[in-house]
Amino acid sequence: MAVSLSKGGNVSLSKEAPGLKDVVIGLGWDTRSTDGQDFDLDASLFLLKEDEKVRNDSDFIFYNNKKSSDGSVEHLGDNLTGEGAGDDEQIKVNLEGVPQDVQKLSVGVTIHEADSRSQNFGMVSNAFIRVMNGVDNSEIARYDLSEDASTETAMLFGEVYRNKGEWKFKAIGQGFSGGLGPMARNYGVNA
Amino acid sequence: MKQFNRGQKSKLADLTPATDLTVGLDLQASGSPTFDISCFGVDAEGKLSDDRYFVFFNQKASPKGEVRQLGPRDGDAESFEVHLSNLPPKIQRLVFTATLDGAGTMSQVSRGHLRLLSNGSEVARFPFTGSDFSQEKAVIVGEIYRKDVWRFAAVGQGFNGGLSALLEHFGGQEVAEDAAPPPPPAPPPAPKVNISKVTLDKKGDKQVVDLSKRGGDRPIHINLNWDASAGRRGGGFFGFGGSSAPDLDLGCMYRLKNGDSGVIQALGGNFGARDRSPFIFLDKDDRSGKASDGENLYLHRPQEIDLVMVFAFIYGGASDFTSVGGRMAITDGSGDQILIQLNSPDRNRNFCAISTVRASGSSVEITKEEQYFRGHKEADGRYGFGFRWTAGSK
Known part of the structure; x- marks a missing residue:
């Protein structure tokens, strides 16, 4: 039974799924039901050190850099419209392969061309982030953002982080002004 | 009074402790087109499973008066009286819509708003203009809905297909006024809504x-x-x-x-x-x-x-x-x-x-x-x- 988190809540992945090695982070939202331009949402992940910065630019995993240099984190592709059931974008993480100096994997979602399309997260329905066991894709934890999303065009959805020898997941749901560029620069990426 | 942008949401309790509210809508447009302003009371799936909760010009009130269309008042082209705590649990969402009757699109709207009033004083306002739209002929302006608690969302999204598309969105269908189209092979059990005048x-x-x-x-x-x-x-x-x-x-x-x-x-x-x-x-x-x-x-x-x-x-x-x-x-x-x-x-x-x-x-x-x-x-x-x-x- 998956744990459903609210904004700010966290859960120990290691306790919920003992022996956990690989996780799949799934992100989803509903395709636009009204007329107008599609919602094209992009997921990205930052491998962060203790100081909340990337070690280098290749720790910024997104549609143009789908795999971390050590291969532990892999973005499985971009969905342009939100069509299809279940996850719209997935990021696969081999927890054991995550380098020791990486403390946290922070997952953000941005709306592509949000300004020119006059879109924001409040217009997107049923956005969620979930963490699944890579062995059988069983869901360990889920966070449904819909009521925490408002006029933001970029949002941190959640983070997977080390805590006293365990891996934990935290529901963030926090807006970030600007978009993908400012978000990346905030984490020390030369974007 | 809180001002809302498109996409913005809030818990109703953060705006007002009241659950007896007045919802006022107004749209001004060049050429003075006619706007039909309606309220759809829909279920958890967003469907109009009980068409008695579609409050519009041919049905001015829901069964127990939980939603009642009051007509123009206080500067609004249309207003509704809503009593949220009286709504049956199956009604999860009140969706307020505006539909253009006749030619034109929502992009012609020079200004419009949806506002919530409690005891006559305004507690929330969502202003919008035609620049928020392009070819839409029907728009969902805003929603009051339950998710753990009552909430309000400024929506401002719509449909080029007008009222028919809106009804389809809510799982209903328009009753044809004249020639009945041939029935589809397996007609879905959709509530019929008579919108003819x-x-x-x-x-x-x-x-x-x-x-x-x-x-x-x-x-x-x-x-x-x-x-x-x-x-x-x-x-x-x-x-x-x-x-x-x-x-x-x-x-x-x-x-x-x-x-x-x-x-x-x-x-x-x-x-x-x-x-x-x-x-x-x-x-x-x-x-x-x-x-x-x-x-x-x-x-x-x-x-x-x-x-x-x-x-x-x-x-x-x-x-x-x-x-x-x-x-x-x-x-x-x-x-x-x-x-x-x-x-x-x-x-x-x-x-x-x-x-x-x-x-x-x-x-x-x-x-x-x-x-x-x-x-x-x-x-x-x-x-x-x-x-x-x-x-x-x-």
């Missing part, structure tokens, strides 16, 4: 209004509207002129059962009276068609009418009825509406007898006339009121 199409078409129905003590409301942009385009030899909006005057000739008779119209300043004979009242003179609600005549005591002939004539801005797109909506005390389009105008005559109202017993018969005349006197000759006519001006 009674239209008096041809001269002589009649509709009987039962005054003994609920709300029978409310006045019969006669509204005349027309296209402001459809005026005579100027120009001329020396480049004078330009365009001027047509100025139509609504009025009526009446004869009551007690023998009182007269003419009510802006010309000569005879606006009638609500609370004394003739109990017929003309609310204003819209000289340009810019007021979105046109001109309005109220029959406060329809049962005392022997004969009322409702007319319109062109005071200026157009030479005849061919370009003005004149239309009349007659709403009885219980909210049922009868529409009359002026669809066979006469190029040489600027006075139109649009309809007649005759009372008998507890019912009133409304007949489409659409007869064109050269003026009041000629029309009077046809309907036999027998007035003495002299020229006048406003």
